[in-house]
Amino acid sequence: MGDTLSFKPSKEIVIKHPASYVEQSVLDYRAQLIASGAQDLVQQINEITLKRDLNDWFTYQLVRKAANMIIPKSTDYLGYTTTKWYLMNQLGFNTTLALSKNEVLLYVQSNDQIYNL
Numbered sequence: 001m002g003d004t005l006s007f008k009p010s011k012e013i014v015i016k017h018p019a020s021y022v023e024q025s026v027l028d029y030r031a032q033l034i035a036s037g038a039q040d041l042v043q044q045i046n047e048i049t050l051k052r053d054l055n056d057w058f059t060y061q062l063v064r065k066a067a068n069m070i071i072p073k074s075t076d077y078l079g080y081t082t083t084k085w086y087l088m089n090q091l092g093f094n095t096t097l098a099l100s101k102n103e104v105l106l107y108v109q110s111n112d113q114i115y116n117l
Contacts, residue, residue, distance in 0.1 A: 007041065007044035007045065007048065007062070007066070008044075008069070009037065009038070009040050009041050009069070010037065010040045011037055011040075013033075013036045013037060013038055013041075013069075013070050014036065015029065015032040015033060015036050015070070015071075015079075016029075016032060017029075017071060017075075017076045017078070017079045018076075018078045018079050018082055021078060021099045021100065021101060021102055021103070021104060022099065023099065026082050026097065026099065029079065029082050030082070030086050033070075033083065033086050038070070038083075038086065038087070038090075039090065041066045041069075041070075041087065042087055042090040042091060045059065045062045045063060045066060045087070045091060046091055048062060049062070049091070055112045056093070056108075056110040056111075056112040056114075057110075057112060057114060059091065060088070060108065063084050063087045063088055063091070064084065066083075066087060067080050067081075067083035067084045067087060068080065070083050071083055077104070078104050081097070081104045081105075081106050082097065082104070084106055085097040085106050088106075088108055093108050093109065093110075094108075094109040095107060095108050095109070
């Protein structure tokens with residue numbers, strides 16, 4: 001059987017949800033993530049990734065799990081996606097967050113082969 005990979009922030013991360021689908025709202029949210037200690041999660045994910053030699057896809061799965069701990073996808077998709085954008089950037093990935101009136105898209109560059117998208 002496989003190993004269970006787990007992590008948790010050293011302190012509770014409490015932040016306000018992004019107010020709207022505009023750049024300044026996302027930047028304000030990013031500032032809250034920085035101030036809240038989210039970097040601790042970045043370090044934990046990075047340690048797991050390096051120790052287990054995980055590819056980009058598995059690293060992204062850890063980021064999804066971490067983002068969902070901070071702001072559940074079911075509660076606030078913008079906040080959840082913005083959190084993934086922040087974490088992936090902090091892990092050194094080349095990411096783009098695209099905003100429109102009521103939508104957000106996260107693009108992550110990877111040289112790995114990605115299946116079933």
